[in-house]
Amino acid sequence: MLKIGIIGTGAIAPSHMEAYLSFPDRCKIVALCDIYPEKAEHIASRFNLNTDVYDDYKSMLERVDIDLISICTPPYTHADMSIDALTAGKHVLVEKPMASSLEECDRMLAAAENNKKILSVVAQNRFRTPMMKLKQVLDSKLIGPIVHTQVDSYWWRGHSYYDLWWRGTWEKEGGGCTLNHAVHHIDLFQWMNGMPDEITAVMSNAAHDNAEVEDISIAIGKYPDGSLAQMTSSVIHHGEEQQLIFQGKNARVSAPWKVKASKSKENGFPIEDNDLGAKIQQVYEDLPEVQFEGHTGQIDDVLTAIENNQEVLITGKQGKQTLELITAIYQSASLGCTVKLPLKSDSPFYTHEGIMKQATHFYEKKTSVKNFSENKITTGGNH
Structure with missing residues (x-):
């Protein structure tokens, strides 16, 4: 039974949670982390999860029982969180885009190689x-x-x-x-x-x-x-x-x-x-x-790779390309x-x-909203 931690409980996190919950005999979500812990607690309640909630991902990474981390945070955080998780001995599934720069991608790839852990980048389509x-x-x-x-x-x-x-x-x-x-x-x-x-x-x-x-x-x-x-x-x-x-x-x-x-x-x-x-x-x-589609299909692929010590379909190298x-x-x-x-x-x-x-800067950002009241998102069609 693989133990799962999820960092970031915003709009895309439910897609990961629903996917993990599709495989109750193979994995269990044991920890959630968000800089707004009330969001993590709310989503845990929504999915009837008995998990620990953290507001600092580094504290969550100290847990030796966690095997795989899903990173569902804004792009500028992906590199450091992935590297820290890989260095802590966790496999990583990081949301798209892989990082904010190719230099960050190279550091993430090096961390995966050095720690002999899987780094997969979400490309659920x-x-x-x-x-x-x-x-x-x-x-x-x-x-x-x-x-x-x-x-x-x-x-x-x-x-x-x-x-x-x-x-x-x-x-x-x-x-x-x-x-x-x-x-x-x-x-x-x-x-x-x-x-x-x-x-x-x-x-x-x-x-x-x-x-x-x-x-x-x-x-x-x-x-x-x-x-x-x-x-x-x-x-x-x-x-x-x-x-x-x-x-x-x-x-x-x-x-x-x-x-x-x-x-x-x-x-x-x-x-x-x-x-x-x-x-x-x-x-x-x-x-x-395909047997499992979207995030469920990719998470099945990642779980299978960990279980059988094989390569994932979407590697860190593919994410970098x-x-x-x-x-x-x-x-x-x-x-x-x-x-x-x-x-x-x-x-x-x-x-x-x-x-x-x-990079070309078109306009200045005028407004900064902490959270939208409506958290539901659309993800386009199948194409």
Whole structure:
């Protein structure tokens, strides 16, 4: 029976708690920590948990019985909390984004390696049936080499969203929609299609003059073979219609699922390739559904890795790659240049201090609300 501690009991914590409670024979939540302990006590009561409550995470880490820590706090705290937990001999599941800078990621990876503990970064959308199936269809190579990818990470958030005390600043949130919303789609994109070798991007703040950070960015990734990827990150799109489209030389596939295959007439104009389309569709339909979806799926993966001494699907290295793409978007958009990947330690955006100094600051944060009375959040669709 693995013992679980959770640091941070805000909006995302219930997703972790519900997931852990789905496996009562494998794990038990024994400790909660929040700088506002009354929040932790309230959520413990809500879930009928008999747990200890802490207002200092370092005190919680002194417990030798805790095996795994979930970190559900603002991004600027992720690195220190993860490193402290790993050093204390705990496995760590840290919410997205992994950290506020690549330098912090490298320190987290070193702590995991030095202490021989698992470090996994939340990317729960990988654990959804449409995404697992799409990944396997791409791996089949039936659509041919990918020539273009379209990533639409469309969200909508009202003006007051950035009034929460830690949101809307480069210091505490680490960025805007590219980092904290599109991180899901950017993770899926790099998992399915690999890392491009250069990024060119622009960003703006079109509707939230109470935030330093961007509320929309548009980036182009280029691969060595000449293929391109366009990534739009937004919290100004009504309807929150989100999609990933992969165009191969032979066919296109996407989430939400759609397949279309074309072949060439003698004059070069298209005609439907019904045979290939049907073959790809059959492959998709024959693939099994995932047993556990979302956070539950990822926590099942982490528990299984601890139990069987194996690697998790989403490692710290994978988490860093996602942040590397986002950092390249910020560097390109802020400095007005194309950025080559991979980013090295000499990048002006490698450290949190470098980001604070170089990133475009759109507006000053005008309001700082301690907590919203409504704590329920939406997490978009399955795509």
